[in-house]
Amino acid sequence: MKYAGLLVMPAGFFLTVAALVLFSQPAQRGVFVVCGLVVECLGLVVAVRGHMPARGESRL
Amino acid sequence: MNPAATIPIPASSDAYYGLALVLLLLAPLAIAGLALVNTGLGRSRSAAQAILGNLAVVSVAAIAFALFGAAIAGVLPGTAGGAGHAFHAAGHTWNWIGSGSFLLSGFSSAPVPAQLALLFEMAGVAFAAVIPWGSGADRWRLAAGCAATAIVAGIVCPLMMHWVWGGGWLAALGPDFSLGAGFLDPGGAATVQVVGGLSALALIWLLGPRAGKYPRTGISTAMPGHNAVYVLFGCLLGLVGWLAWNAAGAILWMNAPLAALPIVAVNTVLSAAAALGATLAITRYRFGKPDASLCANGWLAGLVTSSACAAVATPVESIFAGLVAGIITPLLVELLELALSIDDPSGAIAAHAAAGLWGLFAVGFFAPKPGQLIAQLVGIATLLGIVLPLVYLLFALLNRIVPFRVDPDGERMGMDLHELGGGAYPEFVIHRDESYR
Numbered sequence: 001m002k003y004a005g006l007l008v009m010p011a012g013f014f015l016t017v018a019a020l021v022l023f024s025q026p027a028q029r030g031v032f033v034v035c036g037l038v039v040e041c042l043g044l045v046v047a048v049r050g051h052m053p054a055r056g057e058s059r060l
Numbered sequence: 061m062n063p064a065a066t067i068p069i070p071a072s073s074d075a076y077y078g079l080a081l082v083l084l085l086l087a088p089l090a091i092a093g094l095a096l097v098n099t100g101l102g103r104s105r106s107a108a109q110a111i112l113g114n115l116a117v118v119s120v121a122a123i124a125f126a127l128f129g130a131a132i133a134g135v136l137p138g139t140a141g142g143a144g145h146a147f148h149a150a151g152h153t154w155n156w157i158g159s160g161s162f163l164l165s166g167f168s169s170a171p172v173p174a175q176l177a178l179l180f181e182m183a184g185v186a187f188a189a190v191i192p193w194g195s196g197a198d199r200w201r202l203a204a205g206c207a208a209t210a211i212v213a214g215i216v217c218p219l220m221m222h223w224v225w226g227g228g229w230l231a232a233l234g235p236d237f238s239l240g241a242g243f244l245d246p247g248g249a250a251t252v253q254v255v256g257g258l259s260a261l262a263l264i265w266l267l268g269p270r271a272g273k274y275p276r277t278g279i280s281t282a283m284p285g286h287n288a289v290y291v292l293f294g295c296l297l298g299l300v301g302w303l304a305w306n307a308a309g310a311i312l313w314m315n316a317p318l319a320a321l322p323i324v325a326v327n328t329v330l331s332a333a334a335a336l337g338a339t340l341a342i343t344r345y346r347f348g349k350p351d352a353s354l355c356a357n358g359w360l361a362g363l364v365t366s367s368a369c370a371a372v373a374t375p376v377e378s379i380f381a382g383l384v385a386g387i388i389t390p391l392l393v394e395l396l397e398l399a400l401s402i403d404d405p406s407g408a409i410a411a412h413a414a415a416g417l418w419g420l421f422a423v424g425f426f427a428p429k430p431g432q433l434i435a436q437l438v439g440i441a442t443l444l445g446i447v448l449p450l451v452y453l454l455f456a457l458l459n460r461i462v463p464f465r466v467d468p469d470g471e472r473m474g475m476d477l478h479e480l481g482g483g484a485y486p487e488f489v490i491h492r493d494e495s496y497r
Contacts (some may be wrong), residue, residue, distance in 0.1 A: 002265070006448075006449045006452055006453075007449075009444060009445045009448060009449050010445050010446060010449055011445075012441065012444070012445050013441050013442060013444070013445025013446050014445075016437070016438050016441040016445070017438070020233070020237050020239075020438065021150040021151075021152070026430070026431060026434065029434055030433070030434050030437075033434055033437045033438060033441065034437065036441055036445075037437060037440065037441050037444075040441060040444045040445050041444075044444065044448075047265075048400055048402070051265040051402075052400060052401045053268055053269060053274060053401050
């Protein structure tokens, strides 16, 4: 799951770059860029959850 | 209002470049301050390894940048010219990596601004490399830290620096896509602070928490820093470095004239002060008393935010930016530690990554040109979507060659005894883990 999250994050980045190329209107660009950022945030959440250690894993 | 943008660009002069050089010679004080913070927030049985590690990390970063990082950043003109390598797609040119010279060849004959830019970037990569060192405290091996530093300072930071400062595609968002002045980062909030903070996150994911941090039952174990005086003096030392850092960045990356530099300094102080005030109030409200280490993180978060905003914002806007950073930081530190099980002893993710991202976002509102907010969002998307996965991938590969984490016996013994053979405080009693429970 942690690797899936890390793969989703570049996908969000390419969405923001696509927004620059595909749209010329600032409003459309802005919405699309924000969508890309939301995708990145989802990927970050998945990556964070995937990396959470099980309780007691770090016990001495 | 953008104070740096409303005053005409100065004619270059030796005196002006001399000022920039003096500022750049003071800027490493910020690194010294952060080294003290990193050491103070770790445990006493790892203090000598922590401060030696800061020194080693700075050394490796400088050498890695000189050998190949500067070529990637494209500061000095190389065989293919200083413009960098670009490809054409969708009707636009995408300058993605520098084409500077390796081994700093041609440095002495380069124009003075290029030499100063290289000095700024060299200090910047060292700064970025010190940030994750604090997050790996008490469990990150020195050799692995040095190897990881070569990656951060030799590849990741220079790549971002080329995109932002070296005429790369993020800098070209202004002329190519009519997005304000392109991605703005005059003080290294993105190229230094966020890159360092995200490297810390990737590192913590790979290292895992300190032994005993998250027991099977109950809340996480408190492992307070061993020396609040180091931490808070490091914050004061950091202010001096940050003042020089932001002013030098305004000169080099925004062509700010002398008349615009005092307001950059004022904004830096105001941002840090507002952040400290906010963190003091938040911790006082939540815990009944102000928390020294969280206040230090809040202060640093204000300084990090100023790296993005100081050359672009008004004093009132700087106070606002600092206030938000000071509110976010203690809450995020708590969220990361308690809810997400991310053991970050130095609070680098909150103070450097999150505060830097906030500052870069705020610049989009403060900068006067239309489209600036979108340019800043694209820069933030680059940091989260490219830099974080890239650092994680490189660190994960390196971890297979040079294991990052010390063995359990070494961690129990303390990094000082295990790695250096002697402690930082030989005459003091070193507490056992149980004393923190």
